[in-house]
Amino acid sequence: MTSLLSVQSLAVSYGPIEAVRGIDFEIKEGEIVAFLGANGAGKSSTLNALVGLVPVASGAVYFKGKDITDWAPELLAPAGMTLSPEGRRVFGSLSVAENLRMGAFAITDKAAVKSAWDRVYDLFPILHERRDQFAGTLSGGQQQMLAVGRALMSNPKLLLLDEPSLGLAPKIIGQVFELIERLRGQGVTLAVVEQNVAMALEVADRGYVFANGQIVAAGSAADLAQSDTLKSAYLGGE
Numbered sequence: 176m177t178s179l180l181s182v183q184s185l186a187v188s189y190g191p192i193e194a195v196r197g198i199d200f201e202i203k204e205g206e207i208v209a210f211l212g213a214n215g216a217g218k219s220s221t222l223n224a225l226v227g228l229v230p231v232a233s234g235a236v237y238f239k240g241k242d243i244t245d246w247a248p249e250l251l252a253p254a255g256m257t258l259s260p261e262g263r264r265v266f267g268s269l270s271v272a273e274n275l276r277m278g279a280f281a282i283t284d285k286a287a288v289k290s291a292w293d294r295v296y297d298l299f300p301i302l303h304e305r306r307d308q309f310a311g312t313l314s315g316g317q318q319q320m321l322a323v324g325r326a327l328m329s330n331p332k333l334l335l336l337d338e339p340s341l342g343l344a345p346k347i348i349g350q351v352f353e354l355i356e357r358l359r360g361q362g363v364t365l366a367v368v369e370q371n372v373a374m375a376l377e378v379a380d381r382g383y384v385f386a387n388g389q390i391v392a393a394g395s396a397a398d399l400a401q402s403d404t405l406k407s408a409y410l411g412g413e
């Protein structure tokens with residue numbers, strides 16, 4: 176498998192706070208990769224830096240072999256990488272269809288937008304039913320579907336999901352993980368930040384464990400499930 180994303184010595188800072196301290200990792204085409212670790216370990220900062228939502232302090236990011244360090248989100252989506260951010264962040268006073276349309280902002284061809292809508296509505300029939308409704312009136316689970324659907328509208332090669340199961344009922348969480356597998360079946364490569372470690376490791380091929388802005392363990396999902404480093408990362412021990 177070839178490397179779709181390659182990250183070298185990535186660092187992210189917020190003023191004096193070093194949120195990510197020089198990490199290296201790669202994501203190969205067709206993989207599902209889990210980013211694990213306690214709150215504040217630097218996982219969201221990493222994803223946000225990859226898509227240009229926070230600045231890269233130092234290091235380099237290569238996507239499909241091209242140096243995309245510091246590219247703006249509006250360039251990265253058409254290039255094939257999108258993020259479904261933590262906390263859903265849908266536009267409550269826009270309709271479901273309008274929210275989705277924003278994810279395809281770079282697509283001007285009407286037929287291409289229509290087929291992107293169709294694909295998302297096929298994955299999430301409830302969004303089709305509610306397409307004219309304000310997004311703010313959707314349930315938490317439906318807003319999560321909408322956030323993922325919006326990220327899919329640009330037809331990404333690499334989809335980054337930040338805590339897709341956060342705040343969802345257990346039954347819905349299972350659907351999120353089924354969706355992740357289904358997307359992989361459609362040729363999407365996925366990186367997933369997840370607090371639900373057991374389920375993340377069930378669906379992922381590999382994982383990286385973050386602690387204090389560094390990657391403290393990496394390996395196959397099966398190996399990480401047995402890892403003491405993973406356990407101590409959640410206890411804040413690393």
Ligand SMILES: Nc1ncnc2c1ncn2[C@@H]1O[C@H](COP(=O)(O)OP(=O)(O)OP(=O)(O)O)[C@@H](O)[C@H]1O
Nearest residue numbers: 189192194212213214215216217218219220221385
């Ligand atoms: N916008 C910001 N301004 C200042 N500090 C920030 C900001 N965002 C994150 N941080 C800090 O950077 C560090 C890493 O946070 P980050 O959100 O990347 O971790 P995380 O592993 O994704 O955790 P979480 O699951 O809580 O999002 C933390 O110390 C956090 O407080």
